[in-house]
Amino acid sequence: MSEPLIRIQGLSRRFDTGGGFLKAPRSMMAVRDVSLDIARGEVLGVVGESGCGKSTLARLVLRLIEPTSGRVRFDGTDLTALKPAALRAARRRMAMVFQDPYSSLDPRYTLAEVLAEPFVVQGQAVTQDRLAAMLAAVGLPPAMLGSHPHQLSGGQRQRVGIARALALSPAFVVLDEPTASLDVSIQAQIIDLLSGLRDRMGLTYLFISHDLGLVRYFCDRIVVMYLGAVVEVLDRADAAPRHPYTRALIDSGFAPDPSRRRAIAPLAGEIPSPFSLPPGCAFAGRCPRASDLCRRDIPALSAGEDHPVACFHPL
Amino acid sequence: MTALLQVTDLSVAIGALRLLDGVSLSVERGQILGLVGESGSGKSLTATAAMGLLPLIGGRVTGGAVYFDGRDLARMSEAERRGLRGRRIGFVTQNPMTALDPVQRVGEQIDVVSRLHLGLSKAAARARTVDLMTQLRIPEAAAVAEAWPHQLSGGMKQRIVIAMALAGEPDLIIADEPTTALDVTVQAQIIQILGGLVRERGMGLLLITHDMGVVAQVCDRVAVLYAGRLAEDGAVGPIFAAPAHPYTAALIGCIPQDGMAPGSLRGIPGVVPSARAFPSGCRFHPRCARATPDCAAQVPPLAPRGAAGAGRAACLHMLPEAG
Numbered sequence: 001m002s003e004p005l006i007r008i009q010g011l012s013r014r015f016d017t018g019g020g021f022l023k024a025p026r027s028m029m030a031v032r033d034v035s036l037d038i039a040r041g042e043v044l045g046v047v048g049e050s051g052c053g054k055s056t057l058a059r060l061v062l063r064l065i066e067p068t069s070g071r072v073r074f075d076g077t078d079l080t081a082l083k084p085a086a087l088r089a090a091r092r093r094m095a096m097v098f099q100d101p102y103s104s105l106d107p108r109y110t111l112a113e114v115l116a117e118p119f120v121v122q123g124q125a126v127t128q129d130r131l132a133a134m135l136a137a138v139g140l141p142p143a144m145l146g147s148h149p150h151q152l153s154g155g156q157r158q159r160v161g162i163a164r165a166l167a168l169s170p171a172f173v174v175l176d177e178p179t180a181s182l183d184v185s186i187q188a189q190i191i192d193l194l195s196g197l198r199d200r201m202g203l204t205y206l207f208i209s210h211d212l213g214l215v216r217y218f219c220d221r222i223v224v225m226y227l228g229a230v231v232e233v234l235d236r237a238d239a240a241p242r243h244p245y246t247r248a249l250i251d252s253g254f255a256p257d258p259s260r261r262r263a264i265a266p267l268a269g270e271i272p273s274p275f276s277l278p279p280g281c282a283f284a285g286r287c288p289r290a291s292d293l294c295r296r297d298i299p300a301l302s303a304g305e306d307h308p309v310a311c312f313h314p315l
Numbered sequence: 316m317t318a319l320l321q322v323t324d325l326s327v328a329i330g331a332l333r334l335l336d337g338v339s340l341s342v343e344r345g346q347i348l349g350l351v352g353e354s355g356s357g358k359s360l361t362a363t364a365a366m367g368l369l370p371l372i373g374g375r376v377t378g379g380a381v382y383f384d385g386r387d388l389a390r391m392s393e394a395e396r397r398g399l400r401g402r403r404i405g406f407v408t409q410n411p412m413t414a415l416d417p418v419q420r421v422g423e424q425i426d427v428v429s430r431l432h433l434g435l436s437k438a439a440a441r442a443r444t445v446d447l448m449t450q451l452r453i454p455e456a457a458a459v460a461e462a463w464p465h466q467l468s469g470g471m472k473q474r475i476v477i478a479m480a481l482a483g484e485p486d487l488i489i490a491d492e493p494t495t496a497l498d499v500t501v502q503a504q505i506i507q508i509l510g511g512l513v514r515e516r517g518m519g520l521l522l523i524t525h526d527m528g529v530v531a532q533v534c535d536r537v538a539v540l541y542a543g544r545l546a547e548d549g550a551v552g553p554i555f556a557a558p559a560h561p562y563t564a565a566l567i568g569c570i571p572q573d574g575m576a577p578g579s580l581r582g583i584p585g586v587v588p589s590a591r592a593f594p595s596g597c598r599f600h601p602r603c604a605r606a607t608p609d610c611a612a613q614v615p616p617l618a619p620r621g622a623a624g625a626g627r628a629a630c631l632h633m634l635p636e637a638g
Contacts, residue, residue, distance in 0.1 A: 188582030
C-alpha cells in the first residue's frame, strides 16, 4: 500500500478567550486528538453540526492556523515543521474552496485578477489564454474574465472559487461546505463539476459538510465529528452507522418521499457549550443509550467490528 | 367554508419590476401548505403580500387580491391590518437573531405579544409564556425566559420566535424558512414541533422552504413557484409520486438520497432568471429538458394535472403519470 497523501496524527487545537476586566479566561478544545489518513485520489468527507470542529480541522490540515499539538504530513513532508518559505512552496500543491462565494472573492477585482492572484503570490507569470482556460474548465465562458463578482450568480461565483483553487494544479483540495450557501438546484451542478475535476486532474478532496446525505452521496469514506472529536469513521459511504450520534444525523434528514414519513425520535437537548463540556462522552447528555460509564469516561476511537467508532455501547 | 388565507391571481410589482404574476394559493385551518422554489422565485414576496406588508418594501399589488378569513386585505384600513398581524397571523422569520430584540429578555418579548393582543395581565402573560415555551420543549422554561437572546443557541432562539408567533393565539402562522439557519438535528425537532402544534390547535401554516424533503415530511399540500408564477400545486402525495411539471420533478431530484448511484444527483442547469429579463412564454423553458419552440411562444395555462382534484400544473408538456 502506498503512503497516504495526507497523514494526520494526534492533531489538537485549543482556543482561549476572555481574561479581560472582571472576566475569567476560558478555553475550549476545537479539535481534540484527531488522527486520519487520506489516500491519493480519495474523497474524504467530514460531517458534523456547528461547533464540531470540522472547519478548524480543515484549516489545521492546510496549516492556515497552527495546531496546539500533533502533526500533519503531506506527501511525506511534515507541514507542521516547515519554515514560512518552505510552507509557501508546499502550498502550491494544496488549495481550499470556501463556503461563502460572496465573501471569498474581492468585489473590486475582475475575475481575471481573482484568478491571477495565486500566480502572483507564487511569483509566477500567467497568460490571458491560461486564465480563459481556467474559466472554461469550470464551465464559465472566457468572456467573463472582465466581469466583477457582483455580476455573477452564487453558483457562478463558486465556480470561480473552484477555478482559483485549482490555479496552481494542486494535488489536494479542502472543500469547506462549498455548496452550503447555494440553492439545492445549483448544489448538484457544483458537485458534478467537482467530481469531473477530480477524475480529470487526479485530485484528492477533504470535503467538509453538515449534510450527511450529501456526504454519503459524494464521499468514499466519512468521518463524523462531535464537539471536536472524531466519533466514527465510516469506511464506505453506505456503511451502517454504529455510533448513536451518526444514527441520529441520518434520521434527521428528510427524504423527499411523503410515503416514508416517520416520527423522528428527536435528539434530546442541544449541543453543549464547548467551554464547559461534561466529563465522559460529549454526546452522553443527548444519547438514548448513555450509561454511567459514558458520563464518567471518554470512549476512545477504537476499531469496532468493521470500522472505527468511539462509543461504549455501539449499535 | 372559506379558506383561512386565500391568495387569488395575485400580481405584485416593485417599481417597474413585475415580480409576481397571477399567483393563487390557499391555506385551510389545520392544514400545512408548503411554498417552494429556488431563491428569487417570489416565495418571501408572497408571504409579505399575505401579511399586507408590501408597502414596507416599496411593493404594490397590481392585480388579484389576498383574503384573510374571507376579508380582502386591500379593503381594510391599516389599523385593521395591524390588528391582524401578531393577533391572528403569526410570523416566523428565517434568522431568529433579526426577529429578537438583543437588549430585552426573551420571556418579556413573548409576554408583550399576549399582553398587547389578548390583554393579559403581566403575571398571566408570563404564565402563558412559560407554558408555550414548555410546549416547544424548552427545558427549564421559567429560567430560560429570564435569559438574553445572546445567551441562547440558534435552535433555542428560533423556539422563542415561534413562541412569540404563537402567543397571540393566531389562526395562521407564516414561517419563512424557519429552520434553514439551524443544525440538522435541531431542524428535525423544530419542524416536528411546529407541525404538531399547528394540527393540534387547528391553525393554518404557510411554510416557505426550498427543501422538498421538509415539504414531503410535514406538508399536506404544496405550491411550487418559479420566477414569480405558480408552476404546480396540489396534495403532497400525488405530486411527489408523479410530478407533472418538469421544474417540480427537478427540485425533487436535487436531494441526495440513500442508494443514489454516483452521478445520478441531478441539478437544474442555469439559474433563476432576473425579473429584469424574464424569458418569454414559459419562464422555465431555457432550463427545461422537455422544452419545445411552443414553450418560448406561449404562456402555459394552469391546467388540471391528472385526475380531478389532484392539483394543477402550468406546462405544455406535462410529465406522464408515473406508475
